Amino acid sequence: MAAGRLVVIGGGIAGSFAAYFLARADVEVTLIERDEIGVHASGNNPGGLNPLYGAGIPGPLQDLALEAFHLHLDLWHEIGRLSQLDFAARRNKRLNLAFEDADFALLERMKENYDAHTGFSARWVERDELLEIEPRLHPDVARGLWAEGDAKVDGAAYTRAVARAAQERGAAVVTGDVDGLETRDDRVTGVHVGSELMPCDGVVIATGPWCGRPARWLERSLPVEPVKGEMLLVELDGGVLPTDLAWRDVGVYQAAADQVWLGGTEDHVGFDREISEAARASIVERAGRVMPAMVNARVLHQTAGLRPVTPDGMPVVGASDGWSNVWVALGGGRKGMLFSAAMGAAIADLVTAGSTKLSVEPCSGERFAVEATAVDVG
Numbered sequence: 001m002a003a004g005r006l007v008v009i010g011g012g013i014a015g016s017f018a019a020y021f022l023a024r025a026d027v028e029v030t031l032i033e034r035d036e037i038g039v040h041a042s043g044n045n046p047g048g049l050n051p052l053y054g055a056g057i058p059g060p061l062q063d064l065a066l067e068a069f070h071l072h073l074d075l076w077h078e079i080g081r082l083s084q085l086d087f088a089a090r091r092n093k094r095l096n097l098a099f100e101d102a103d104f105a106l107l108e109r110m111k112e113n114y115d116a117h118t119g120f121s122a123r124w125v126e127r128d129e130l131l132e133i134e135p136r137l138h139p140d141v142a143r144g145l146w147a148e149g150d151a152k153v154d155g156a157a158y159t160r161a162v163a164r165a166a167q168e169r170g171a172a173v174v175t176g177d178v179d180g181l182e183t184r185d186d187r188v189t190g191v192h193v194g195s196e197l198m199p200c201d202g203v204v205i206a207t208g209p210w211c212g213r214p215a216r217w218l219e220r221s222l223p224v225e226p227v228k229g230e231m232l233l234v235e236l237d238g239g240v241l242p243t244d245l246a247w248r249d250v251g252v253y254q255a256a257a258d259q260v261w262l263g264g265t266e267d268h269v270g271f272d273r274e275i276s277e278a279a280r281a282s283i284v285e286r287a288g289r290v291m292p293a294m295v296n297a298r299v300l301h302q303t304a305g306l307r308p309v310t311p312d313g314m315p316v317v318g319a320s321d322g323w324s325n326v327w328v329a330l331g332g333g334r335k336g337m338l339f340s341a342a343m344g345a346a347i348a349d350l351v352t353a354g355s356t357k358l359s360v361e362p363c364s365g366e367r368f369a370v371e372a373t374a375v376d377v378g
């Protein structure tokens, strides 16, 4: 057990959950965020909590994904009560579309995994029924897989709510840019925030893709790359979309009234967070292949966020080797909203008990021990 004050660096969803679980375990904890809580990737995503597909699922991340999923569901009530914030949490359905053979194979595997897990299900929907459910679908659509059991939140509101719930549990939430660590032997004894030194008895690094400085402070490899994702909020002619839709990397997500979020870009452009014309055109063009009406839909808003992605796409969660009081909660990647609850809970277990029952073995930082340090200058 690390006695005394823990500092969590980074107020995205990973840091907010780490602070929440630490505070819940009666650890004195300060969450430090240099911007507002949840304004980066954690505030610019569709908030899908989908534990049955994605990198490493099914596969090495399957157990952790399901553990995280159930933690979210179990915590919604408490986070809502403590924060007094509405984060639009709900279970949801999604129609996964198939246009060609390659899509069928992918959806067949998805169906097997949905059918194999209690609380989830998937059924094939043939073309005629698809067009009855949503006549605006592209006429070339061949088949769909209706997947049920996943969940969804408003990412920005959820992140704020988790941080607020941590505060209600006793965590301090501070605005500041951590720009160095004070160390003695194998311990961190304080964090530098500008000219101020904040003494502490341990740190959790939850800085999203901004791992360059922490890697240098700790002299450890933290290979987390920013992968930019943009989304468009559009107004759709013809009324409300009956369900979320997905085709390959195109996502069409229900929003308020006749509005939908469109997503699906992945760009390796460093720390550039500006929205771009190219992404806008690409999203509209690809969404048009799912629903031709998207091509003329009025764009109301465009967002960009930087996913924190490791070379193998899996998070890094655990104690930092060579340091006796440093933990990392990084690399949630394309599923960082989902993994965040399990990442935070695992960190609190490791801090307070030195071990965790959560399935974080595949997420050990040791797999990167021999690689070069992070990409970043941030």
Ligand SMILES: Cc1cc2nc3c(=O)[nH]c(=O)nc-3n(C[C@H](O)[C@H](O)[C@H](O)COP(=O)(O)OP(=O)(O)OC[C@H]3O[C@@H](n4cnc5c(N)ncnc54)[C@H](O)[C@@H]3O)c2cc1C
Residues within 6 Å of the ligand: 009, 010, 011, 012, 013, 014, 015, 032, 033, 034, 035, 036, 037, 038, 039, 040, 041, 042, 043, 044, 045, 046, 047, 048, 049, 050, 176, 177, 178, 179, 206, 207, 208, 209, 210, 228, 229, 230, 231, 263, 264, 304, 305, 306, 307, 308, 329, 330, 331, 332, 333, 334, 335, 336, 337, 338, 339
């Ligand atoms: C378009 C898009 C769609 C997505 N869709 C989904 C989805 O449907 N489901 C899902 O599960 N995930 C999704 N994701 C991924 C998910 O959003 C991210 O993995 C997750 O938000 C990462 O959270 P984080 O807390 O690790 O990082 P961030 O949200 O980046 O937070 C890190 C924080 O640390 C702060 N920070 C950094 N350095 C310092 C410092 N030195 N001092 C103080 N503060 C510092 C930053 O300001 C930042 O606020 C999506 C992402 C994008 C962009």
